[in-house]
Amino acid sequence: xxxxxxxxxxxxxxxVGHHFIEQLxxxxxxxxxxxxxxGEEPRPAYDRVxxxxxxxxxSADPLMLTSAQDYQDWGITLHLxxxxxxxxxxxxxxTSAQGECYSYSRLxxxxxxxxxxxxxxxxxxxxxxxxxxIEDLEAIQLAAKNSQVGVVVGGGLLGLEAANAMMQLGVKTxxxxxxxxxxxxxxxxxxxxxxxxxxxxxxxxxxxxxxTTAIIDGESALHRMTFKDESYLETDMIVFSAGxxxxxxxxRVSNIRIGERGGIEINDDCLTSAPDxxxxxECALWQQKIFGLVAPGxxxxxxxASHIASLSSNVPSLxxxxxxxxxxLKLLGVDVAAIGASRGFDNxxxxxxxxxxxxxxxxxxxxxxxxxxxxxxxxxxxxxxxRLLDMYLSQDEIQGSAVELxxxxxxxxxxxxxxxxxxxxxxxxKGDIVAAxxxxxxxxxxxxxxxxxxxxxxxxxxxxxxxxxQTLQAAGxxxxxxxxxxxDHDRQALYHICQVEGISDFTTLIxxxxxxxxxxxxxxxxxCKPAAAxxxxxxxxxxxxxxxxGHVQLQDTNDAYLGNIQxxxxxxxxxxxxxxxxxxxxxxxxxxxxxxxxxxxxITGGQRIDMFGAKLSQLPEIWKKxxxxxxxxxxxxxxxxxxxxxxxxxxxxxxGVQDSVGFAIDLENRYKGLRSPHKLKxxxxxxxxxxxxxxSKDIGVIATDKGWNLYVAGNGGMRPRHGDLFATDLxxxxxxxxIDRILMFYVKTADKLQRTSTWMESLDGGLAYLKSVVIDDAxxxxxxxxxxxxxxxxxxxxxxxxxxEKPEFLARFNEFVNPNExxxxxxxxxxxxxxxxxxxxxxxxxxxxxxxxITEQQTTADEVVA
Amino acid sequence: xxxxxxxxxxRLPIGTGVAAWVAGxxxxxxxxxxxxxxxxxxxxxxTGVSVLARGLICEMDxxxxxxxxxxxxxxxxxxxxxxxxxxxxxxxxDIKTEQGQVLVLAKV
Numbered sequence: 019x020x021x022x023x024x025x026x027x028x029x030x031x032x033x034v035g036h037h038f039i040e041q042l043x044x045x046x047x048x049x050x051x052x053x054x055x056x057g058e059e060p061r062p063a064y065d066r067v068x069x070x071x072x073x074x075x076x077s078a079d080p081l082m083l084t085s086a087q088d089y090q091d092w093g094i095t096l097h098l099x100x101x102x103x104x105x106x107x108x109x110x111x112x113t114s115a116q117g118e119c120y121s122y123s124r125l126x127x128x129x130x131x132x133x134x135x136x137x138x139x140x141x142x143x144x145x146x147x148x149x150x151x152i153e154d155l156e157a158i159q160l161a162a163k164n165s166q167v168g169v170v171v172g173g174g175l176l177g178l179e180a181a182n183a184m185m186q187l188g189v190k191t192x193x194x195x196x197x198x199x200x201x202x203x204x205x206x207x208x209x210x211x212x213x214x215x216x217x218x219x220x221x222x223x224x225x226x227x228x229x230t231t232a233i234i235d236g237e238s239a240l241h242r243m244t245f246k247d248e249s250y251l252e253t254d255m256i257v258f259s260a261g262x263x264x265x266x267x268x269x270r271v272s273n274i275r276i277g278e279r280g281g282i283e284i285n286d287d288c289l290t291s292a293p294d295x296x297x298x299x300e301c302a303l304w305q306q307k308i309f310g311l312v313a314p315g316x317x318x319x320x321x322x323a324s325h326i327a328s329l330s331s332n333v334p335s336l337x338x339x340x341x342x343x344x345x346x347l348k349l350l351g352v353d354v355a356a357i358g359a360s361r362g363f364d365n366x367x368x369x370x371x372x373x374x375x376x377x378x379x380x381x382x383x384x385x386x387x388x389x390x391x392x393x394x395x396x397x398x399x400x401x402x403x404x405r406l407l408d409m410y411l412s413q414d415e416i417q418g419s420a421v422e423l424x425x426x427x428x429x430x431x432x433x434x435x436x437x438x439x440x441x442x443x444x445x446x447x448k449g450d451i452v453a454a455x456x457x458x459x460x461x462x463x464x465x466x467x468x469x470x471x472x473x474x475x476x477x478x479x480x481x482x483x484x485x486x487x488q489t490l491q492a493a494g495x496x497x498x499x500x501x502x503x504x505x506d507h508d509r510q511a512l513y514h515i516c517q518v519e520g521i522s523d524f525t526t527l528i529x530x531x532x533x534x535x536x537x538x539x540x541x542x543x544x545x546c547k548p549a550a551a552x553x554x555x556x557x558x559x560x561x562x563x564x565x566x567x568g569h570v571q572l573q574d575t576n577d578a579y580l581g582n583i584q585x586x587x588x589x590x591x592x593x594x595x596x597x598x599x600x601x602x603x604x605x606x607x608x609x610x611x612x613x614x615x616x617x618x619x620x621i622t623g624g625q626r627i628d629m630f631g632a633k634l635s636q637l638p639e640i641w642k643k644x645x646x647x648x649x650x651x652x653x654x655x656x657x658x659x660x661x662x663x664x665x666x667x668x669x670x671x672x673x674g675v676q677d678s679v680g681f682a683i684d685l686e687n688r689y690k691g692l693r694s695p696h697k698l699k700x701x702x703x704x705x706x707x708x709x710x711x712x713x714s715k716d717i718g719v720i721a722t723d724k725g726w727n728l729y730v731a732g733n734g735g736m737r738p739r740h741g742d743l744f745a746t747d748l749x750x751x752x753x754x755x756x757i758d759r760i761l762m763f764y765v766k767t768a769d770k771l772q773r774t775s776t777w778m779e780s781l782d783g784g785l786a787y788l789k790s791v792v793i794d795d796a797x798x799x800x801x802x803x804x805x806x807x808x809x810x811x812x813x814x815x816x817x818x819x820x821x822x823e824k825p826e827f828l829a830r831f832n833e834f835v836n837p838n839e840x841x842x843x844x845x846x847x848x849x850x851x852x853x854x855x856x857x858x859x860x861x862x863x864x865x866x867x868x869x870x871x872i873t874e875q876q877t878t879a880d881e882v883v884a
Numbered sequence: 885x886x887x888x889x890x891x892x893x894x895r896l897p898i899g900t901g902v903a904a905w906v907a908g909x910x911x912x913x914x915x916x917x918x919x920x921x922x923x924x925x926x927x928x929x930x931t932g933v934s935v936l937a938r939g940l941i942c943e944m945d946x947x948x949x950x951x952x953x954x955x956x957x958x959x960x961x962x963x964x965x966x967x968x969x970x971x972x973x974x975x976x977x978d979i980k981t982e983q984g985q986v987l988v989l990a991k992v
Contacts, residue, residue, distance in 0.1 A: 463944070463958065467968040503945070535946040539919065543942035544951040544958075571899035574940060575953035578900075583953055587935040634938075830900070835891045835913070839905040 023052045024123035026326070027112055029102045029268065031057030033066055034299030034315035035128035036083055041323035043092050045333060053094040054120055056112075058101040059151060062086055067312055070183040072155050074740065081152070105272035107292040124294050124326055127269060127282060128319075131262035131300035131310070136171065140233030145240060145255040149180040158257060162187035165254035166723075167239055169193075171230065172260035173200040178349040180259040181222055185350070185743070188706030188720075192223045192251060194243070196260075199226055204345070204356035208372065209395045212379045216352045216398065219789065221746040225251070264301045264308055277303040286337040288322040296322040304338060314341030342411065346396075346403045351742060351785065353400035358410050359383055359393030366392065371424045373398075375796070377786040380424050382406070389415050391423075398786070440485065441478045446471035448485055455489040461503075462486065478736070480771050501770055502545035505532045509695065509770040513553050522554045523567050548574040549770040552657055555693035556765045557806075559813040561820050562656075562693075563827055570830070576655035579831065580817055581637055586847065586857035589637060590630040591617070592654035593644050594690065597664045597682035597702075598625025607647035615640055618854045624661035624699065626652060631848075631855055635833045641818040650816040653691060657771070659698045662686040663711070667704030667721070676721030678704035681750070685719070688754070691814045692761065692807075695768040695777075713741045716774040717757055722746070726753050730760055730788070731778035739775040742785045745793065755804070759792045762803035887980075887987040896921075896986060901937035901950065907990035911977055912937035914950065914961055922961035923977035923988050928952045929959075930972055 026047070028035055039055065042048055057063075064081040065071075071080055089096040097114070104113040111121045133148035135141050145161040148154055162168065162184065170181045173195030184191045193200070199210030200217070214224045229246040236242035239252040264281040275283045275291035281303025288296045299315035300308065309315065321338045328335035346355040360383070362368065367384040376398065383393035391410045396403060406423065409416070416423065436449035446469045454469050462483055466472050472479040500506040505528075507515065512527070521527050525540060527550055534540040542550070551572035555562060562577055563570045576582050581589030593608070608627060612619045615636060617629035632640055641651075654660060662685045665671065667678030682702040692698070701712035702719045711734075712718030718729035724747040732741030745756060768777040781787055790796040821827045848855045890904045896915035903926045904911050910926035914937075926934045931954050939950040942958060944967055949958040958967040959974045966972035978989035 463968050504943075535943050537946050539943040539946065539948065541916075541941055541943040541948065543944060544940045544956060547940060547942075565897065568899065570897075571941070575938070578938065578940075578953075583935070583938075585931070585933070585954065587933040587954075829895075830897070830902075833903060834910070835895055835902040835904045837905075 023050065025121060026051040026053045026124045026126070027120060027122040028053070028055045028126045028128060029112065030128035030130055030299075030301075031055055031059070031063050031096070031098070032128060032130045032299070033063055033083065033312055034130070034319050035126075036063030037316045038126060038128060038298060038319035038323055039089075039092070039094065041320050042326075043094075045323055045327045047323070047327055048092050048094055050330060051124070053092075054097065055089065055094060056097045056100045056102050056114065058099065059153070060099050061152070062089065062096060062098065064152065066150065069149070069152075069155060070179055070186065072152065073159070073183050073186045078152050102268060105268060105274070105292075105295070107272055107274065107295065110294070122294075125292075125296070126322055127290070127295065127297040127301060128299050129265040129268060129301045131308075132265050133258060134261045134263050135258045136230065136260055138230050138233060140241070141258070143233055143241060146233065147255065147257050149176065149183070149257050149259050155183070158183065158255075159187060161255040162189050165189050165240075167192070167253045168255045168257065169243060169251060169253040171256060171258045173197070173224065173226065174203060174259070174261065175201060175345075175347070175349070176262070177259040178217070180257045181217075182350045184257065185220070185222060188722075189255070190223075191221070192225060192253065193217070194228045194230065194245075194251070195224070195226045196229055197226065200224065201354070201356075204360050205354075205395055205397075206361050206381060208370075209379050209381065209397050212372075212377065212397045213349070213352060213354060216377060216786065217350055219786070220350055220743055222350065262300060262310055264303065266301055269297065269301070277306060281308050284318075284338075286321075286339065287325045287335065288318050288338055289325070296325070298322050305340070307340070309341055309343070311341075311343060311345060314343070317341055344407055344410070346400050346407075348400075353396065353398055355394070355396040355400045355403045357394040357403070357407050358391070360395045362393065367420075369421045369424060375790070376783045378783075382420060382423060384416070384420055388420060391416060391420075440481055441469075441471040451482060451485045452489050455486050456493065460486065460490060480769075480776075501549055502543055503533070504528060504542050504546045507531065509549055509553070510767050512549070513556070513766060516550075516553050517557055522558050522560070523569075524550050524572055525568065542572075544574065545770070547572040548577070548657075551577070552693050552695065552770075556810075559691070559693070559810050561815065562817060563821065563830070565826075577657075579634060579637065580651065580655055580821065581632070582655050584630060584857070587634075588630070588857070589632050589634065590628050590654070591632055591637070591640060591644075592622065592626050592628050592652040593649035594652040594686070595626045595661075596686040596690075597662055597679050599664075599679055599683060604648060608644070608649070611640060611643050611647070614643075616855050618856065622661075625663050626654075626661055628654070631857070633833065634831055635837075638822060638828050638831050642822055645816070645819055645822065651818045656693060657696050658691060658693050659686070659689045659700070661699060663699070663701040663715070665702075665704050665707075665709035667702075671704060673707060674704035674721070675723050676704055676726070678702040678710065678719075678721060681719070681726075682710075685717075685757070688811055689757070689761065692765070692810050694761070694765050696771050696773045698761070698774070714738065715741065717741075717760070719753065725749050728753060728756060730785075731774040733773055733775035737775065742778065744785070744789065756792055758807040759800050759803045760788065762807050763788070763791060763799075766803075885992070886990055888990045890986045890988050893981050893984050893986055899941065901939065901941070903934070903937035904986075904988065906977070906988045907992050909991070910934045911988055912939075912950070912974075913979065913986070913988070914941060916941070916948065916961075919948065921979050921981065921986075922948070923979040924950075924959060924961065924964040925974040925977075927974065928954055928957075929966070929974055930955060930957050930969075936974055 063083045101115045102112045103115050111119050113119050133150050147157050168184045168189040169192045170177050171194050173193050181191050181193050199207050200213050231244050233241050233243050236252040240254045242250050242252050244250045266276050266282050269282045270276050282290055282297040282301050284297050284302045284304050290297050298318035321336045324336040327333040344357040362383050365386045367388040369382050371380045378398035380396050385392050394406050440448050450469050459465050459468055472482045528540045612629050617631050620628050622628050662682040664678045664682035668674035699715045700717040701710040701715040703710040703712045704721050712720050713729050714732045714734045718732050718741045720727045726748045727746045728744045729741030730744045733739040847858050849858050888906050898915050898917045901912050901914045911923050912926040914922045926936050928936055935953050938953045942949045942951050948961045951958050964974040964976045980987050
């Protein structure tokens with residue numbers, strides 16, 4: 019005789035329903051119950067909080083919280099595409115839309131909520147949508163393809179998320195809000211105002227105090243929305259995001275008790291009026307309150323699971339006692355946080371900080387004694403959130419004056435967890451580095467030696483240095499903000515010193531402002547010398563291999579020989595191919611040169627051609643031939659503008675709205691040769707389809723039908739970052755002006771080897787501050803920045819052309835000072851793979867980096883030419 | 885062991901390195917003017933590649949070094965011993981000038 023297990027049915031597989039399953043499994047209840055989960059959507063649970071990520075990646079995969087396989091592994095039956103339409107609470111059965119009937123001994127309702135669509139005439143017209151499921155997103159994406167203008171109805175948390183999604187789809191976005199301000203539930207009026215102005219700076223138009231009366235045919239667009247004040251707005255698509263309503267239909271038709279204004283009533287155990295039926299999440303009503311955030315839903319899931327477990331074991335049953343609705347988030351890139359009674363209350367005392375320049379507003383609400391924190395709102399800077407939330411939840415008495423809470427400054431939150439891998443070559447975590455610093459290794463060289471971090475490809479070195487500095491600072495140890503042992507100044511300070519005092523040689527810089535060694539040596543090191551060389555070049559733009567002013571002795575590996583050194587000591591050569599446009603004649607010329615010197619050729623990610631394997635002594639003759647064929651240096655070796663990638667644009671493409679190639683070429687020709695704190699990559703896309711991937715570049719330009727949208731501080735590589743939308747619909751002249759100022763401000767203020775993305779993140783006040791400097795001239799330096807850029811542009815030189823014109827510069831490209839004594843070059847140094855030449859080095863390379871193994875795997879014995 | 889005449893002294897730029905062939909071996913020579921003339925094996929012991937003459941000259945805690953252009957290990961110019969990993973040594977050569985000529989003591 020088999021004893022069948024009792025059945026547990028869960029209706030709904032959203033975030034809360036899935037969290038309940040996870041709790042169930044951790045309590046082992048998936049072994050004691052036969053569990054059936056019903057979801058009406060086609061896929062298992064996904065993250066609804068970060069829906070707009072879908073548009074960043076174009077895929078639902080990053081949103082998924084689980085998979086059908088997980089459920090199978092847990093022994094749980096997951097029915098997708100299966101809505102439940104009826105519950106018989108007496109017979110204890112549920113019936114699916116497909117007509118199948120399942121009995122239950124316990125039932126959990128996690129049916130969530132549905133978007134509220136205001137009862138407006140015309141709300142069911144085409145391209146009138148909502149924002150809740152992945153299917154909704156797909157519909158929004160489809161509508162955006164033939165929309166110029168879009169409106170989001172609702173200026174709350176979800177509405178602004180939807181506006182963000184719409185912006186990302188390249189639609190001119192409006193937000194229409196019934197209340198006089200944005201986020202009326204969480205924010206007071208001043209905070210709402212600041213948020214509004216910040217969002218408008220991003221190009222979203224906000225309309226408050228607008229009651230929509232009807233949606234009718236438009237003249238310039240598909241729809242016209244008419245408002246109570248007799249104004250109107252024309253738009254091609256509308257997304258309703260005006261709040262949520264609990265999805266209680268199933269409970270309602272099944273005679274489970276519902277609140278007056280909706281919601282399935284539950285007690286502290288999350289039990290409903292029907293026996294053995296629970297409700298959790300946004301569909302549940304506890305003490306006349308609906309909780310529209312995910313954290314309280316998770317709390318209910320834990321309560322319901324513990325209650326079920328307590329029936330058959332000695333697991334204590336938890337109870338639901340309400341939940342804190344404090345929240346912290348980034349809306350359209352703007353920090354917003356609300357804690358407790360964030361809109362204030364009668365007899366409240368308060369302290370307030372309003373910094374118009376930095377775009378920060380903070381208000382703390384205190385009880386009538388002024389000793390206890392009851393609520394807070396933060397806009398523009400969330401840095402204090404954790405500390406204030408802790409103070410609010412603990413209700414500790416405030417020590418001293420409450421205003422000090424506002425001025426304490428941001429917490430020194432480490433960016434990474436201890437378990438995060440910092441050096442992926444050697445799998446070194448942040449914790450490893452912190453431990454090594456704590457054990458007494460305070461210098462970069464020591465950390466490299468004992469943890470091996472930054473001793474592989476070296477790409478993590480700036481991050482490692484930051485962790486060392488942070489750790490020393492945290493331990494209260496002597497922390498030197500200088501760039502290296504030879505200077506107490508950071509790069510920005512050195513830049514100012516060189517600019518103000520007109521210094522353009524290293525000896526003057528280190529003797530007057532640096533620290534020669536105790537025995538009087540003033541050589542500096544491989545950190546400060548290249549940094550100084552970059553500063554001199556940014557300020558004066560002289561030939562970088564100049565002997566007279568000693569600049570040649572400062573150049574790092576690649577700059578020193580105007581080529582990119584490879585693992586076998588040879589160099590790669592990258593001529594400039596502005597905008598990625600090249601004539602067949604030049605392509606053939608390049609091919610012939612590569613063939614003559616047997617150079618390995620490869621197309622780069624920046625739409626250029628890289629030729630590998632040139633010996634030091636071959637560089638001048640190869641460059642002579644390239645220059646004769648009309649090429650110039652591509653500065654691939656320099657911390658300077660690399661390339662301006664482009665899509666083909668309106669000249670050929672059916673969709674292009676501007677000439678992206680022509681503009682990319684002009685941009686590349688203007689900024690080529692600019693020496694900067696780190697390399698710079700640009701891209702120009704000819705339409706909103708963004709084929710040039712401009713949002714992953716330091717400077718990204720995307721064509722609109724009215725001009726150009728400018729994105730700044732994007733990055734690919736090790737830490738990808740989407741560029742921030744800086745300004746929209748710019749003319750070509752405005753665009754040059756803004757880019758001139760942004761680049762020179764970056765050159766002036768960034769740290770050494772700091773890309774624009776990390777620079778932006780470290781800039782106090784971030785994007786808003788950069789805009790105030792560049793657009794509003796808040797520092798009054800724009801004229802100087804432009805003048806400096808004009809100087810750089812006017813003094814551009816192709817360094818290879820200059821080198822070839824002066825034979826004395828070329829002596830350093832001899833491999834040996836006594837070449838006649840040199841033996842013939844070693845013929846066994848190369849092998850041929852896929853008809854090209856590769857170095858034969860077996861054991862050189864960055865530690866465990868597997869480049870050599872890959873080629874070995876792909877090479878069969880008969881392909882290798884001895 | 886014998887002194888090999890490498891080149892005229894005037895052919896050594898000050899503040900950067902050059903490579904020279906000395907009895908079948910590549911040697912990195914660094915002319916630091918009043919701070920001396922140094923020679924170490926040109927082959928970077930960390931990688932086996934002949935490049936040290938092309939490195940940046942550094943001063944680390946009062947000692948003169950060259951930073952390998954490949955992965956930036958620092959080798960002391962006097963002893964050739966690597967600062968980050970003392971098991972790596974770019975062996976030093978004796979070097980001198982006589983009558984305007986640069987001489988390196990070959991090891992064979």
